[in-house]
Amino acid sequence: MANKLEEARKIINEVDSKMAELFVKRMRAVESVCEHKMEYGLPILDKAREDAVIEKNSALVEDEILKGYYIDYLKNLMSLSREYQYRMQNGLKVAYSGVEGAFAHIAAGRIFPQGNRVSYSDFKAAYDSVVNGESDVAVLPIENSYAGEVGQTIDLIFTGNLYINGIYELEIHQNLLGLPDANIEDIKKVTSHPQALSQCHDYIQMRGFEAEESTNTALAAKLVAESNDKSIAAIASVETAEIYGLKVIEANINKSGENTTRFAVLSKVKANTPTMTSTVLMFTVKHEAGSLANAIGIIAKYGYNMTALRSRPMKKDSWQYYFYVEIDDTTDTKIGKIMLEELNNVCDQLKVAGTFQPHTEI
Numbered sequence: 001m002a003n004k005l006e007e008a009r010k011i012i013n014e015v016d017s018k019m020a021e022l023f024v025k026r027m028r029a030v031e032s033v034c035e036h037k038m039e040y041g042l043p044i045l046d047k048a049r050e051d052a053v054i055e056k057n058s059a060l061v062e063d064e065i066l067k068g069y070y071i072d073y074l075k076n077l078m079s080l081s082r083e084y085q086y087r088m089q090n091g092l093k094v095a096y097s098g099v100e101g102a103f104a105h106i107a108a109g110r111i112f113p114q115g116n117r118v119s120y121s122d123f124k125a126a127y128d129s130v131v132n133g134e135s136d137v138a139v140l141p142i143e144n145s146y147a148g149e150v151g152q153t154i155d156l157i158f159t160g161n162l163y164i165n166g167i168y169e170l171e172i173h174q175n176l177l178g179l180p181d182a183n184i185e186d187i188k189k190v191t192s193h194p195q196a197l198s199q200c201h202d203y204i205q206m207r208g209f210e211a212e213e214s215t216n217t218a219l220a221a222k223l224v225a226e227s228n229d230k231s232i233a234a235i236a237s238v239e240t241a242e243i244y245g246l247k248v249i250e251a252n253i254n255k256s257g258e259n260t261t262r263f264a265v266l267s268k269v270k271a272n273t274p275t276m277t278s279t280v281l282m283f284t285v286k287h288e289a290g291s292l293a294n295a296i297g298i299i300a301k302y303g304y305n306m307t308a309l310r311s312r313p314m315k316k317d318s319w320q321y322y323f324y325v326e327i328d329d330t331t332d333t334k335i336g337k338i339m340l341e342e343l344n345n346v347c348d349q350l351k352v353a354g355t356f357q358p359h360t361e362i
Contacts, residue, residue: 026077027084034085038092041137041165041267043111044085048275048357050078086114093118095126095135101218101240107170107263108139110362123152130162130266142167143262147195149324153264154312157353158282158322164264164354165271168362172261174200174235174254177221177246182230184249191220192235199254200235209233221246263362264354272332276355278307281325283347284314292323294346302339304329307358322349330355 037044054074061067094115096104108117118135120126129135140153157164174196178187189210190197197204197211204211214220217236224234225244233249234240241248281299285291299306308326331340331352344350 027081030081030084031088034088037085038088038136039267040269040271041265042271042273043166043168043265044082044113046273046275049273053078092116092137093135095120095129095138097121097123097126097140098216099218099222101221101236101243102216103170103172103237103261104139104141104263105218106237106239107141107168107261107362110170111139111166111168111263111265112137123150123156127153127156127160127162127266130268131160136267137165138162138266139263140266141261142264144172144195145260146199149310149312151312154310154324155315157264157266157280158312158324158351159315162266162268163270164280164356165267166265166276166360167356167358168263168265168360169260170263170362172199172254172259173237173252174217174259175238175241175248176203176233176250176253177224177236177241177244178233178249179224179228179230180245180247182233182247182249186230187233187249188231190233190235191223193217193220196235196254199259203253218243264356266354270352270354272355275357277329278358279327279330279355280353281327281331281343281350282322282353283325283343283350284320284322285347287320291346295323295343298339298343298346299325299327301342302335304339328358 034044036042054071057074058067058071061070092112092115094108094112094117096108096117097120098104099119105117105119108115118129120129123140126135126138126140130138140156141150142153143149176187176190187207187209189212190204191212191214193216194213196217197213214223217234218240220234221236221240221244224232225246234246235253238248238251283295285295296306296309304327306325306327308324310324311321312324314320314322330336340350340352
């Protein structure tokens with residue numbers, strides 16, 4: 001019995017020694033992965049990739065009981081890999097527009113949990129900070145399910161040289177925030193960004209509150225925190241309440257439960273990863289009858305499904321427009337390159353603005 005135990009321990013020691021060596025080798029590869037993600041402005045967590053790895057590798061274990069434990073082992077190993085990447089990512093500078101507690105600040109923190117978030121006064125300043133090297137990536141809103149597209153960001157992407165390396169969906173929940181000792185009966189006036197006030201119009205009317213506009217939701221919360229007035233409340237996020245020491249008096253007061261903002265991550269270099277299965281195209285068409293229909297027809301001809309099509313006015317040319325299109329699949333294929341060549345024949349300008357994984361919530 002003793003010999004059997006010793007033999008088992010010997011095997012475990014040998015395996016552990018090899019695993020330690022392989023662990024270090026794996027983490028060195030993780031370093032390269034992290035460097036790639038930082039260069040291309042990609043988030044650390046890629047759930048689709050992790051799920052695929054777990055499914056593939058767990059199939060190597062035939063014993064069904066041991067397979068369950070092996071899946072847990074893989075998940076723990078991936079968690080350690082993410083922690084190591086987060087540690088490496090500490091120096092990543094992430095630009096956003098607004099102040100601490102604004103939804104862009106929240107989105108940037110969820111996409112890059114260990115990144116250094118840097119506030120800029122407007123979308124262009126955040127965008128330009130990446131262009132001139134002050135920041136590594138910018139996180140900017142491109143669309144809201146309630147208010148529509150964010151034209152300023154779309155225009156910057158069309159005229160500039162940065163690439164979209166991901167689009168992420170942040171569900172917006174508006175809350176009534178007051179001083180720590182305030183109650184609903186104390187509130188007489190609410191302040192927030194006009195869009196937030198509009199989203200919560202029915203609630204404000206029902207409560208009989210006076211509404212006052214603010215530059216953004218975070219500044220509204222800051223105003224309430226500094227006012228020392230229990231009769232004033234802000235409409236903003238839970239995260240904003242925590243930042244400014246406010247209390248959530250009533251939660252989820254926006255009339256539409258489906259209020260989502262899509263944020264794009266913008267970087268100097270174009271990412272190319274298997275999980276990014278959708279593409280953003282931007283183009284202008286020749287000023288001829290049927291040009292837009294021809295362009296759309298070419299996209300459809302090669303089997304690409306358009307999930308979004310929007311037009312934007314050209315700033316320098318009156319009554320001229322460019323088009324923003326999102327399509328399923330990438331163009332880095334033989335078919336994709338042929339499609340782009342043919343599309344280029346009917347377009348004055350054409351750019352592949354970037355790729356993303358659709359419907360990625362943060």
